[in-house]
Amino acid sequence: MAFLDYAPAPESTSILSLREDYRLWIGGEWVTGGGEPFASVSPSTERQIATFAYADEGDVDAAVRAARAAFRDTWGPMSGRDRGKFLFRIARILQERARELAVAESLDNGKPIRETRDADIPLVAQWFFHCAGWADKLDHLGLGAAPQPHGVAAQVIPWNFPLLMLAWKVAPALAAGNTVVLKPAETTPLTAMLFAEVCEQAGLPAGVVNLVTGDGATGAALVRHPDVDKVAFTGSTAVGREIAKALAGTSKKLTLELGGKGANIVFDDAPLDQAIEGIVDGIFFNQGQVCCAGSRLLVQENVHDAVMDRLKERMATLRVGDPLDKNTDVGAINSSEQLERITRLVDRGVAEGGEAWSPACELPQEGYWFAPTVITGVEASSTIAREEIFGPVLSVLTFRTPDEAIAKANNTPYGLSAGIWSDKGSRVLAIADKLRAGVVWTNTFNKFDPASPFGGYKESGYGREGGVQGMQAYLKAGER
Amino acid sequence: MTSTSAALAPAERAVQLLGSDLSEVALRQHLEGLPAVDAVGLEARAARFGTRSIKTTSKAQALDLAIRMIDLTTLQGADTRGKVRSLVAKALVPDASDPSTPRPAAVCVYGDMVGHAVEALGPAWSAGKDDGINVAAVATAFPAGRASIEVKLQDTRDAVAAGADEIDMVIDRGAFLEGNYGKVFDEIVLTKEACRRADGSYAHLKVILETGELFTYDNVRRASWLSILAGGDFIKTSTGKVQPAATLPVTLLMLQVVRDWERLTGERIGVKPAGGISTAKDAIKHLVAVAETCGEAWLDPKLYRFGASSLLNDVLLQRQKLTTGRYSGPDYVTID
Numbered sequence: 001m002a003f004l005d006y007a008p009a010p011e012s013t014s015i016l017s018l019r020e021d022y023r024l025w026i027g028g029e030w031v032t033g034g035g036e037p038f039a040s041v042s043p044s045t046e047r048q049i050a051t052f053a054y055a056d057e058g059d060v061d062a063a064v065r066a067a068r069a070a071f072r073d074t075w076g077p078m079s080g081r082d083r084g085k086f087l088f089r090i091a092r093i094l095q096e097r098a099r100e101l102a103v104a105e106s107l108d109n110g111k112p113i114r115e116t117r118d119a120d121i122p123l124v125a126q127w128f129f130h131c132a133g134w135a136d137k138l139d140h141l142g143l144g145a146a147p148q149p150h151g152v153a154a155q156v157i158p159w160n161f162p163l164l165m166l167a168w169k170v171a172p173a174l175a176a177g178n179t180v181v182l183k184p185a186e187t188t189p190l191t192a193m194l195f196a197e198v199c200e201q202a203g204l205p206a207g208v209v210n211l212v213t214g215d216g217a218t219g220a221a222l223v224r225h226p227d228v229d230k231v232a233f234t235g236s237t238a239v240g241r242e243i244a245k246a247l248a249g250t251s252k253k254l255t256l257e258l259g260g261k262g263a264n265i266v267f268d269d270a271p272l273d274q275a276i277e278g279i280v281d282g283i284f285f286n287q288g289q290v291c292c293a294g295s296r297l298l299v300q301e302n303v304h305d306a307v308m309d310r311l312k313e314r315m316a317t318l319r320v321g322d323p324l325d326k327n328t329d330v331g332a333i334n335s336s337e338q339l340e341r342i343t344r345l346v347d348r349g350v351a352e353g354g355e356a357w358s359p360a361c362e363l364p365q366e367g368y369w370f371a372p373t374v375i376t377g378v379e380a381s382s383t384i385a386r387e388e389i390f391g392p393v394l395s396v397l398t399f400r401t402p403d404e405a406i407a408k409a410n411n412t413p414y415g416l417s418a419g420i421w422s423d424k425g426s427r428v429l430a431i432a433d434k435l436r437a438g439v440v441w442t443n444t445f446n447k448f449d450p451a452s453p454f455g456g457y458k459e460s461g462y463g464r465e466g467g468v469q470g471m472q473a474y475l476k477a478g479e480r
Numbered sequence: 481m482t483s484t485s486a487a488l489a490p491a492e493r494a495v496q497l498l499g500s501d502l503s504e505v506a507l508r509q510h511l512e513g514l515p516a517v518d519a520v521g522l523e524a525r526a527a528r529f530g531t532r533s534i535k536t537t538s539k540a541q542a543l544d545l546a547i548r549m550i551d552l553t554t555l556q557g558a559d560t561r562g563k564v565r566s567l568v569a570k571a572l573v574p575d576a577s578d579p580s581t582p583r584p585a586a587v588c589v590y591g592d593m594v595g596h597a598v599e600a601l602g603p604a605w606s607a608g609k610d611d612g613i614n615v616a617a618v619a620t621a622f623p624a625g626r627a628s629i630e631v632k633l634q635d636t637r638d639a640v641a642a643g644a645d646e647i648d649m650v651i652d653r654g655a656f657l658e659g660n661y662g663k664v665f666d667e668i669v670l671t672k673e674a675c676r677r678a679d680g681s682y683a684h685l686k687v688i689l690e691t692g693e694l695f696t697y698d699n700v701r702r703a704s705w706l707s708i709l710a711g712g713d714f715i716k717t718s719t720g721k722v723q724p725a726a727t728l729p730v731t732l733l734m735l736q737v738v739r740d741w742e743r744l745t746g747e748r749i750g751v752k753p754a755g756g757i758s759t760a761k762d763a764i765k766h767l768v769a770v771a772e773t774c775g776e777a778w779l780d781p782k783l784y785r786f787g788a789s790s791l792l793n794d795v796l797l798q799r800q801k802l803t804t805g806r807y808s809g810p811d812y813v814t815i816d
Contacts, residue, residue, distance in 0.1 A: 004772070269515075272515040273521075423518075443518045
């Protein structure tokens with residue numbers, strides 16, 4: 001056996017004690033849903049993990065009422081200091097159960113255990129710790145003395161970072177004094193259910209967090225519910241637009257974190273070996289199913305070949321396969337629908353003149369898989385340079401001058417993320433200033449921190465999550 | 481800073497890459513034109529290798545490979561003939577409880593101990609052949625390198641004459657930090673020439689950069705490239721006398737340099753981290769870095785070595801654990 005075919009090193013699933021059927025978690029009780037329960041499968045095996053209750057309009061109403069009651073009776077009146085205690089307790093339990101959560105997330109989402117263990121779950125705990133610290137310091141958020149929570153927050157999250165997106169939504173909402181009703185994505189509800197257990201363990205008062213599982217109709221019912229004060233959504237631009245329309249003319253506050261088509265710009269003086277790592281992290285992290293993925297590589301023409309040679313060599317060392325194997329770099333695509341979308345867009349890209357390349361890798365028979373792919377010869381007008389693929393597919397464009405790089409990077413309806421690779425500090429600062437993107441990474445990519453605001457320009461949404469701005473989104477200025 | 485345009489000693493690789501009128505200025509421009517290194521990114525990549533989980537058959541393979549790559553080393557002022565004999569004995573029989581244990585690649589000693597090492601090895605001495613154990617000698621006023629070039633060359637010639645198969649030279653870090661790349665280059669070229677034996681063959685030349693005294697990753701990349709241009713067969717991180725010695729990021733960077741050199745010229749240069757690698761776990765991280773950076777071709781004692789002394793026993797303990805299924809203890813491996 002060649003050394004690089006590392007012997008299997010699977011993480012054991014014995015740490016999990018999952019139920020066969022999960023119900024809705026409303027008002028601190030596990031309740032049966034009104035709709036037909038649905039199954040969640042493991043994307044790497046297509047095997048069923050568990051069934052989940054389907055929340056219909058009645059269930060959503062019950063959840064909002066439970067959240068309202070908790071806001072009125074317990075969580076709203078509670079001091080910031082005491083809310084902070086609950087959040088710190090939740091953060092600690094999340095750390096204690098980190099391995100279990102990492103395994104569950106990997107199983108349900110298809111992402112590699114290396115990522116859930118080293119990125120997702122540590123960030124989840126970090127987010128709760130960070131927001132817990134804000135709970136008794138709301139006066140210092142720049143909203144004047146005694147800012148007030150909105151009330152009941154309706155939150156709808158995507159499947160690409162199930163528990164992390166829950167943390168981004170729930171932690172600041174609770175720290176600010178809101179109560180929440182959250183709908184996890186249809187294909188990845190598992191860790192939200194484990195989070196309910198964590199809340200029970202922490203003794204969180206009933207109704208402060210309510211979890212309703214279901215599909216798009218459930219989410220639509222939730223954000224449209226008249227007694228909701230604040231809506232936070234992360235997902236596709238199409239759905240975000242629907243929500244914005246539905247909420248227009250109401251008093252509901254709204255933040256949207258939507259799609260992206262991030263440009264990763266590599267100049268000829270870049271630290272090349274590190275840039276290659278950044279390109280790989282930018283597009284193959286979480287199989288590219290990241291809204292802020294660096295899915296458009298803009299590389300200066302005079303280093304195009306050098307970058308491509310190195311990138312292909314590096315891609316050949318990526319290990320695609322069992323997400324629970326500790327040596328896996330690229331896991332399974334989350335669903336057959338997503339796989340179908342990726343395949344369709346790549347075919348389109350090739351039909352429009354792009355040249356697709358993937359390293360030789362054996363994909364498993366069962367499950368949803370797409371080999372890491374780079375498409376060269378892509379022009380700014382190509383479909384795959386404009387549409388979000390949300391998969392492990394990198395479109396490569398070239399540029400000649402800094403101005404051309406800026407123009408091409410900004411030539412997209414989106415504006416979530418961008419990356420700059422250059423050893424020249426003055427250039428990095430000058431370019432970053434001109435990029436219309438909510439996050440600009442320089443000489444790194446896909447780094448997240450609870451203290452740093454994250455969000456988009458243009459069709460990538462509005463509002464920020466994380467940092468002071470992320471807290472402000474869940475508060476209004478105090479009345480004098 | 482001194483900068484002259486005086487011609488440098490001809491070295492085949494440098495002539496091919498930079499042209500026949502080799503000058504200090506040309507050398508400087510070449511070295512300073514190498515791609516920059518981003519420290520944060522380099523260290524993050526190195527840390528990633530540590531998260532690979534190398535188990536069962538892969539681990540067994542890695543442990544044996546690690547032993548075969550060790551330059552078993554003693555470099556003390558207090559070294560005696562007895563100490564060298566003891567070191568050689570350990571190299572010949574690393575684990576008496578398991579005759580299938582491979583032998584290390586070389587024993588590494590000071591120049592005046594080369595004769596004793598050769599004698600103690602007896603028929604197991606490779607004497608330039610492919611099988612057997614090599615004798616490596618540190619030379620050129622190791623570890624500081626603060627001596628005249630004549631002294632450094634004589635040091636090298638003595639070791640080669642006594643039978644050294646490999647010479648571990650140190651570069652002049654002072655000259656390098658002054659920006660006097662030409663002086664560093666010339667010394668390597670001359671030392672390489674001093675490695676020539678009477679029959680026209682050469683002892684293998686490992687060039688020690690002493691990365692702990694070069695301070696920046698950009699310097700490490702330039703010094704690595706410079707050493708290869710001047711004719712080094714191996715680039716080696718450290719003497720083991722200066723901290724930090726062989727960190728994984730530094731070693732990774734040197735691996736990237738030899739990979740780039742192969743891409744450019746087709747020629748394979750070896751890398752030797754030395755100092756600070758004392759556990760099997762560390763060694764395995766290195767092997768992962770080697771394989772994932774340069775490819776499996778580099779998983780060969782001809783192209784990768786560990787300069788170490790205590791590493792061998794930890795690898796042997798891990799090897800015993802794999803064979804017997806239980807951990808023993810330090811009393812179940814022999815000291816040298």
